[in-house]
Amino acid sequence: MKVAILVGSLRENSYNKTLATFIQKRYAKDIDGELLDLNLPLYNEDLESDLPADVVAFKKEVHDADAVLFVTPEYNHSISGVLKNAIDWASRITPDLKEKPGFIVGASMGGLGTVRAQMHLRQILDTMGMRILPANEVFISAAHTKFDEKGDLIDEGTVAFLDSVVANFVAFYERNK
Numbered sequence: 001m002k003v004a005i006l007v008g009s010l011r012e013n014s015y016n017k018t019l020a021t022f023i024q025k026r027y028a029k030d031i032d033g034e035l036l037d038l039n040l041p042l043y044n045e046d047l048e049s050d051l052p053a054d055v056v057a058f059k060k061e062v063h064d065a066d067a068v069l070f071v072t073p074e075y076n077h078s079i080s081g082v083l084k085n086a087i088d089w090a091s092r093i094t095p096d097l098k099e100k101p102g103f104i105v106g107a108s109m110g111g112l113g114t115v116r117a118q119m120h121l122r123q124i125l126d127t128m129g130m131r132i133l134p135a136n137e138v139f140i141s142a143a144h145t146k147f148d149e150k151g152d153l154i155d156e157g158t159v160a161f162l163d164s165v166v167a168n169f170v171a172f173y174e175r176n177k
């Protein structure tokens with residue numbers, strides 16, 4: 001299963017990027033994940049007549065993927081502008097996310113681990129008919145305490161839960177493809 005991984009933080013030492021890389025490596029047997037570059041120009045309808053090359057490349061990666069993994073930070077109780085911008089680009093000209101299967105994880109330094117951002121994200125993705133894995137909600141709170149210096153998740157309970165969510169997603173994908 002080819003999975004486009006969309007990380008909503010551009011920060012070099014982003015916990016969400018670390019989480020995405022951990023998932024990419026740990027579940028490589030089940031999912032062929034690729035982290036996409038979301039450092040795209042701000043969406044502007046005027047650019048649609050002559051799409052920037054990086055937007056074309058991004059849209060193709062999403063379009064060609066079998067599924068999408070969203071790895072979201074929480075900014076001011078919602079998703080980041082970076083992630084929303086990427087979703088907006090993916091939704092235009094060719095509807096690259098339409099009816100695609102996907103799942104959501106997120107990490108934040110706060111106590112709720114991106115709960116509010118993920119609620120918004122599910123609502124946004126519903127508008128394009130994405131088939132997001134229901135019920136499996138991965139909220140990684142206090143992210144600054146959950147990774148070691150190699151970028152591995154060190155919280156055993158979180159890793160075990162993530163194992164079950166990825167297994168559930170693989171089964172969901174197989175049932176619905």
Ligand SMILES: Cc1cc2nc3c(=O)[nH]c(=O)nc-3n(C[C@H](O)[C@H](O)[C@H](O)COP(=O)(O)O)c2cc1C
Binds near residue numbers: 108
């Ligand atoms: C503009 C901004 C808004 C933020 N708002 C929230 C928030 O609403 N809830 C929360 O838990 N953390 C919030 N944070 C803290 C983030 O959880 C923290 O910066 C986290 O490390 C961001 O993810 P990253 O490590 O992947 O970049 C905010 C951070 C920024 C920069």
